[in-house]
Amino acid sequence: MKFDGNLCYCSPAHGGWGIIRVAALIPESYLLFVCPAACFRHGALGAIQHGYKNRISYLYIDQEDIVEGYDSLIEDGIDELLQRTKEKIKLLFVYVSCLDDFIGTDLDAVLEKIGKKYPDIVFRPGHMNPIASSTKLPPAVTTYDSMLKALPVHESLDENITFYGNFVGIPEDNELITALKNAGKKVRQLSNCSTFEEYRELSLSKYGILLKPLARLGLVNLEKKTEAVHCNMFASYDMDIIKKSYEDIEKMLGMQIIPDMAMAEKKALKAIKNAKEAVKDLPVYVSDSATVFPCSLAVTLLKYGFNIKRIYAVDLVGPDQDAIRELSEQYPDVEIIQADHPKMNIRERNESYALAIGEEAAYLSNSRFVADISADEGLLGYQGVMILMDTLTEAVKEKADIRKLIEEYGGIV
Amino acid sequence: MIKIAVYGKGGIGKSTTTSNLAAALSKKYKVMQIGCDPKADSTKNLMGGRKTSTVLGTIKEKGEDIRLEDIVHVGYNGVLCVEAGGPTPGIGCAGLGIISAFQKLEELGAFETYKPDIVLYDVLGDVVCGGFAMPIRDGYAEHIFIVTSGEMMALFAADNINRAVNNFKDRGYARVRGIVLNERLVENEDQLVSQFARENGLNVIQTIHRSKMVQLAEDDGMTVVEKFPDSDIAQDYKSLADKMIEICSEGVA
Numbered sequence: 177m178k179f180d181g182n183l184c185y186c187s188p189a190h191g192g193w194g195i196i197r198v199a200a201l202i203p204e205s206y207l208l209f210v211c212p213a214a215c216f217r218h219g220a221l222g223a224i225q226h227g228y229k230n231r232i233s234y235l236y237i238d239q240e241d242i243v244e245g246y247d248s249l250i251e252d253g254i255d256e257l258l259q260r261t262k263e264k265i266k267l268l269f270v271y272v273s274c275l276d277d278f279i280g281t282d283l284d285a286v287l288e289k290i291g292k293k294y295p296d297i298v299f300r301p302g303h304m305n306p307i308a309s310s311t312k313l314p315p316a317v318t319t320y321d322s323m324l325k326a327l328p329v330h331e332s333l334d335e336n337i338t339f340y341g342n343f344v345g346i347p348e349d350n351e352l353i354t355a356l357k358n359a360g361k362k363v364r365q366l367s368n369c370s371t372f373e374e375y376r377e378l379s380l381s382k383y384g385i386l387l388k389p390l391a392r393l394g395l396v397n398l399e400k401k402t403e404a405v406h407c408n409m410f411a412s413y414d415m416d417i418i419k420k421s422y423e424d425i426e427k428m429l430g431m432q433i434i435p436d437m438a439m440a441e442k443k444a445l446k447a448i449k450n451a452k453e454a455v456k457d458l459p460v461y462v463s464d465s466a467t468v469f470p471c472s473l474a475v476t477l478l479k480y481g482f483n484i485k486r487i488y489a490v491d492l493v494g495p496d497q498d499a500i501r502e503l504s505e506q507y508p509d510v511e512i513i514q515a516d517h518p519k520m521n522i523r524e525r526n527e528s529y530a531l532a533i534g535e536e537a538a539y540l541s542n543s544r545f546v547a548d549i550s551a552d553e554g555l556l557g558y559q560g561v562m563i564l565m566d567t568l569t570e571a572v573k574e575k576a577d578i579r580k581l582i583e584e585y586g587g588i589v
Numbered sequence: 590m591i592k593i594a595v596y597g598k599g600g601i602g603k604s605t606t607t608s609n610l611a612a613a614l615s616k617k618y619k620v621m622q623i624g625c626d627p628k629a630d631s632t633k634n635l636m637g638g639r640k641t642s643t644v645l646g647t648i649k650e651k652g653e654d655i656r657l658e659d660i661v662h663v664g665y666n667g668v669l670c671v672e673a674g675g676p677t678p679g680i681g682c683a684g685l686g687i688i689s690a691f692q693k694l695e696e697l698g699a700f701e702t703y704k705p706d707i708v709l710y711d712v713l714g715d716v717v718c719g720g721f722a723m724p725i726r727d728g729y730a731e732h733i734f735i736v737t738s739g740e741m742m743a744l745f746a747a748d749n750i751n752r753a754v755n756n757f758k759d760r761g762y763a764r765v766r767g768i769v770l771n772e773r774l775v776e777n778e779d780q781l782v783s784q785f786a787r788e789n790g791l792n793v794i795q796t797i798h799r800s801k802m803v804q805l806a807e808d809d810g811m812t813v814v815e816k817f818p819d820s821d822i823a824q825d826y827k828s829l830a831d832k833m834i835e836i837c838s839e840g841v842a
Contacts, residue, residue, distance in 0.1 A: 245719065277685065277688065278682055278684070278685045279684070279718065279719045279720075280684055280685075280688050280718065280719020280720045280722065280723055281719060282719070282722075282726055282727075282760070284727070285726070285727065285757075285760045285761070285762075288760070288761075289759065289760070310653070311653055312653060312696060313692075313696070
């Protein structure tokens with residue numbers, strides 16, 4: 177199934193993890209955006225709002241620069257930035273806009289030259305090109321790839337595990353991390369790194385677990401240079417799929433971890449029961465701001481007995497294609513709504529007595545209750561199911577303040 | 590894999606030279622020719638006179654889900670023919686067209702799949718914006734040959750291309766390896782082109798003599814190497830092919 181490519185409506189809740197927030201996760205990194213003055217205002221304002229002001233600079237270019245080409249201007253801009261910045265920058269992301277895709281700036285060559293001048297700094301290119309969003313290489317994917325290319329190739333790898341693709345740390349008491357710790361293994365996560373040196377250790381792990389599809393390209397490219405291997409554990413709240421993922425991890429590691437997870441599985445099942453009792457037959461709306469695979473989540477929740485009525489999504493990818501088939505065959509009454517369709521701007525605005533999962537569904541349906549879940553972040557395995565279910569249970573206890581939730585969740589930054 | 594870009598003024602005979610070169614090289618090597626002209630007629634005479642679907646045209650028609658078979662066409666003697674394509678005349682950006690086409694070929698793993706021994710880029714040289722410089726970037730062509738005649742505008746374009754390449758000499762870009770004189774029977778043509786080459790530290794590696802057979806072959810949708818393999822003009826192209834391979838293998842002009 178594919179949505180229409182047409183005029184788009186952008187709701188205030190259209191948000192999530194944009195390139196600034198993601199790239200700035202690398203400790204001691206700095207971002208330089210090279211673009212016309214009016215470009216990326218939204219990102220700049222959002223960055224100020226979210227406290228990234230001191231991590232970003234802009235190098236403005238004008239029409240004359242565009243006509244002439246501005247490779248040297250980027251070099252001069254970086255010189256000036258490095259002289260002005262008081263804190264030591266370990267990694268500098270230089271982002272160019274879609275304009276550079278038109279004029280063909282060879283940013284790699286520019287950064288290679290500047291890298292020789294500043295050998296203590298890692299320079300990485302970035303492309304802030306929303307026109308690539310509908311391609312196989314959208315900005316989120318190329319940004320993550322560029323981030324992983326900043327990792328060194330270590331001579332020998334250790335027996336530990338790195339999680340790739342998540343932006344918020346999986347809690348240390350998660351059953352997978354606990355089981356791995358019990359087996360003497362350390363789990364490395366980007367969000368837990370506090371220094372650039374610590375970040376560079378992510379590629380020291382022999383094993384990787386890919387949590388989100390957007391990180392696949394970067395991880396595959398990284399593995400081409402090392403002997404590291406990975407398996408996938410994409411967001412799922414289906415107990416069988418979670419078990420299957422753990423079996424894959426066991427195979428990759430060549431050791432048992434599932435027996436340690438019995439308690440977590442039991443807690444998840446209890447949380448599902450509690451949530452079902454709390455939510456009862458309330459209509460539930462799922463949105464892709466809550467999860468990468470909204471249709472898969474909807475199918476899982478339908479199987480648990482929840483009254484799923486609608487799915488709001490901008491794009492449907494990967495496992496969701498199978499879930500769509502299942503929905504159309506077994507649950508044909510569930511509506512799948514294109515969240516950025518222009519008609520969304522003339523929708524009914526009365527409060528709906530429903531539970532929305534994710535801010536996008538909350539805003540578009542003006543639902544009374546909201547489960548504040550964003551991009552599956554922090555959720556993994558049985559513990560992820562438990563946290564989701566506890567969030568649903570809590571959400572139906574009081575009317576949500578949607579405006580406040582959206583402000584905290586943030587527009588794309 | 591040897592990757593060669595053939596540059597020159599529009600209408601100077603780049604496509605004729607490149608496709609004859611591809612035909613000559615195909616006797617010994619697996620060759621891929623990538624036409625980087627919005628007119629998309631670089632490989633026409635390797636394809637029996639047929640214009641083939643272009644990378645950009647196919648992206649426009651089928652969206653992002655295209656396969657290599659949609660854009661790589663097998664022509665004369667197994668030459669793999671690709672046309673980047675271009676925008677609707679009068680609108681759009683031809684330079685971006687080349688960039689997009691190259692990105693698509695890379696994304697689909699064209700070189701890894703077909704493993705050509707030789708890749709020939711046929712590039713328009715009147716314009717040297719970022720898009721038209723794409724084939725000479727690190728990772729694409731390593732060697733450049735400029736096709737020119739003794740005509741003033743052709744030499745002007747050749748000089749422009751050479752200067753553009755020299756601007757990037759501190760980068761890992763391709764270098765100009767030689768000049769190909771495609772005769773237009775201008776007075777003192779040999780001398781004019783030789784002088785241009787000398788002043789730029791280059792050599793004229795081959796003269797392609799004027800021949801009516803080129804036109805006759807192209808009328809039948811063929812290269813002269815295919816249509817008149819024993820002709821003198823076919824010999825010029827075979828000789829050019831040998832010299833290019835020798836230069837590119839040694840890395841010295």
